Amino acid sequence: MNLSGQKPSIVDVQQCSSRMFKNENTNKINMKSSNQLKINIFDKFEFCRQFLKFQSTKKTIKRWQPKLTSEEKFLFDQEEILSAYQHIIANSCGKSGHRQQNSLLPIHRFCREGIYPKTSIQRQQITGDQVPWTINLPNYNPPHYTNSSLSNSTNEIDPEVISSRFMWNTFDTNYNIDRRTANPIGSYVIDTKGYPLNPLGRTGLCGRGDLKRWAVNYQTHLVIMCSTNEIKSGKEIFQYIMKKPKNDDYYRLPSTSTTGANMSAIEKTLKPFLLNIYQTWNNLDSNRNEMKINEIIEHLTFVSTAYVDDPKNTDNAWLETSICCYIQTDLSKNISSNPAIDLNRLFPVLSSNEKTSYTWHQVTRTSKVLESERDVIRLIAKRYN
Numbered sequence: 001m002n003l004s005g006q007k008p009s010i011v012d013v014q015q016c017s018s019r020m021f022k023n024e025n026t027n028k029i030n031m032k033s034s035n036q037l038k039i040n041i042f043d044k045f046e047f048c049r050q051f052l053k054f055q056s057t058k059k060t061i062k063r064w065q066p067k068l069t070s071e072e073k074f075l076f077d078q079e080e081i082l083s084a085y086q087h088i089i090a091n092s093c094g095k096s097g098h099r100q101q102n103s104l105l106p107i108h109r110f111c112r113e114g115i116y117p118k119t120s121i122q123r124q125q126i127t128g129d130q131v132p133w134t135i136n137l138p139n140y141n142p143p144h145y146t147n148s149s150l151s152n153s154t155n156e157i158d159p160e161v162i163s164s165r166f167m168w169n170t171f172d173t174n175y176n177i178d179r180r181t182a183n184p185i186g187s188y189v190i191d192t193k194g195y196p197l198n199p200l201g202r203t204g205l206c207g208r209g210d211l212k213r214w215a216v217n218y219q220t221h222l223v224i225m226c227s228t229n230e231i232k233s234g235k236e237i238f239q240y241i242m243k244k245p246k247n248d249d250y251y252r253l254p255s256t257s258t259t260g261a262n263m264s265a266i267e268k269t270l271k272p273f274l275l276n277i278y279q280t281w282n283n284l285d286s287n288r289n290e291m292k293i294n295e296i297i298e299h300l301t302f303v304s305t306a307y308v309d310d311p312k313n314t315d316n317a318w319l320e321t322s323i324c325c326y327i328q329t330d331l332s333k334n335i336s337s338n339p340a341i342d343l344n345r346l347f348p349v350l351s352s353n354e355k356t357s358y359t360w361h362q363v364t365r366t367s368k369v370l371e372s373e374r375d376v377i378r379l380i381a382k383r384y385n
Helices: 010-022 024-034 039-054 058-067 069-094 264-282 290-298 371-383
Strands: 144-146 205-210 215-232 233-243 255-257 301-308 319-328 356-360
Touching: 205 319, 215 264, 215 371, 255 264, 264 290, 264 319, 264 356, 301 371, 319 371
Parallel strands: 144 205, 215 319
Antiparallel strands: 215 233, 215 255, 233 356, 301 319
């Protein structure tokens, strides 16, 4: 999908379509006499429609939506979501002008700074202009690091030695893992030694670091939001289930590793994950209310997927996340994911002396939240107005 190319106007598309229909009869006559292959008018129209779908601006999309079928409107809505999420990737990765390595991909920042987390290993320092793999950098020789705890391969951990059994940029049936990237370019490059290269460029460190898989390591951010029954500036105020680890000043959205970005893989992982949060929250050992927890997962809204600018990323392994949202609102019940479930009953507000790492948190400008996760919340807030 080209999100950065020249955008046609409504007039351009209408004129294109008009010329197609006007010349159709002439085309038929000419083709009969010259025995040329007849071009069906519907093929032309489909081309024009596809051109509009992939190239039009948001303003154009909104003006055309009333004339579209429900299927076409769904496709346009998905493009709007993806376009918005490109902005999130850019914010999280520090996109800025000449530092772009590709019209679709920004330059990551946090995963190439200083020392690798929880080690003394210093990344090779590179400037923003040196990040893209397309830039020749003869002196680039980053240190190699893979956590020793990942040396023994299992069903969930790749072997350290690259072999021909790895199936890149596809679903790897040898290891039962999805190795496709969710980035707009659609694939990543394999170098001459057989290693996958981070699609957003150099990080100053090769190997896998703390990541279990070569190439893509999938995770899912679970955004559960509930109305506070407050209105500010005409907008409903929400609070979010967030994790507040000990010895950490930051609130974090719940996230967990998954085997892929498709909803079946996500739901399979999130059901036990959310059940564990529920049990921890309520200090329970039983599976009480498991059915309601499963209903929350089954009513999730898939928002988008993206590369995560995470300090754990390396040249050969990186994080990508799928964002799923569950919303409970008091103003507009038709927006609520499942009005039959009351989040306030399942996850009651805890007193300050309760020992749990999960809590309801209302995100404000002064809240200590990772910028990438704040952008996720902004996207969802914008989507639901």
